[in-house]
Amino acid sequence: MNPALTALGDQVRGEVLLPGDDGFDARCAGFQTAYRHRPDVLVRAADEADVAAAVACAAGLGMPVAVQATGHGLSVPAAGGLLVRTDALKGVVVDAAARTARVGAGTRFAAVVEAAARYGLAPLNGSAPGVGVVGYVLGGGLGLLAREFGYAADHVRSVRLVTPDGTPVTVTAQSEPDLFWALRGGGGNFGVVTALDIELMPVTRIYGGELAFDLARHPGLLAAYLRWTRDLPEALTSSVSLVDHPDLPVFPAHLRGRFTAQVRIAYTGDSRRGAELVAPLRELGPLLADTVAEMPYTECAEIYRDPPMPHAYQGDNALLRAFGPEQADAVTALAGPGAAVPCVVDVRHLGGQLGRSPKWANAVGHRSAGYLLRVLTPLTGAGREEVAAAQAAVLGVASRERVGRFQNLVYGGYAEGPPAEDFWETADLRRLAKLKATHDPQNLFRFNRNIRPAH
Structure with missing residues (x-):
């Protein structure tokens, strides 16, 4: 072993593992099972000092x-190098008066939702409570209440x-404004984030849930959904997923063997007004399921019911200025029964606060997008190139309206x-590249949506 790595083992409280060591493969694994990091050395940090030493x-x-904390968003696996595992750096401390939470790098959103709820507050989490907070926020963070409050990255204190030289620092809008701008939306390009101070929202309950339609009876449902979103208040954030469910016991009985559209809704206003807003969808015809109702925010994971078990998947997306009925019908046809490669298609309604500059400007770009078109495929049969081609065909339907990609929702090896x-606007990318050259000129942090240092 390199003497420096031998010395590292004596410096850290956590684990230092090499290929072949007991536990090495398990520590490299994450939620995404199709790909994994294959480093030359792994450090599972017990605290920030371990991270700094590594x-x-x-x-x-x-x-x-x-x-890596949870490995949900893995898209660029490490080939060699050093992997810092931060899943042990857990913890949530809520400051109710300030409406903030200090969140450790290994913390998942479920813990923040629970801790914040004790004070009548809620974080800007996404659909899956098992996702790690830090990676989600650094990539932007598109949550259940996004149209009302904006991206999660907009609410980092x-x-x-x-830093890439191993120095722990606290970065704020006052202490280092340029680096603070870059970290929020710049992904993991500027070092290892060990904790965040995030703002919490005064939300205790929502009118939310799912409306499920059988597309055999409602073939134009996606187009109808798009028309419905044209005049909604910002307090209502929604999406629709098209899924061709195999007739297998793993799926709920009412969905098995059906090509469905599942509209997901989260509204922070009065439930009576929420019912009025949702009524045009309910009036479209018979529903396979209707779970939209008043709920405590602590039950928000029930809206999407994302699978909690690790699995293999590949995904991509496009941020779109607009998305029309003709494009919706074409996407429905490509994703429906008979498709050579099955794709779960997800359309998310953007706009509202997502389209405005936050109090503290950040690197999250493409705020002109009105919709996000996402494709996701479980890797159970088709080859990865075949999957990529099928997903590109779906996304290509709306290519004329495309403004970029959203980095949190790109998964692949x-x-x-x-x-x-694709991820940043031109001027922002130039600024990020200059900051990368200042803070990480060797581009040590490159197993990510990488920003190359400016020459």
């Missing part, structure tokens, strides 16, 4: 660094960061990932 060691050896130009 990064300083990697910097001294010129080793690239990957970071401070960032605790281990890319060698380097999609081009950075």
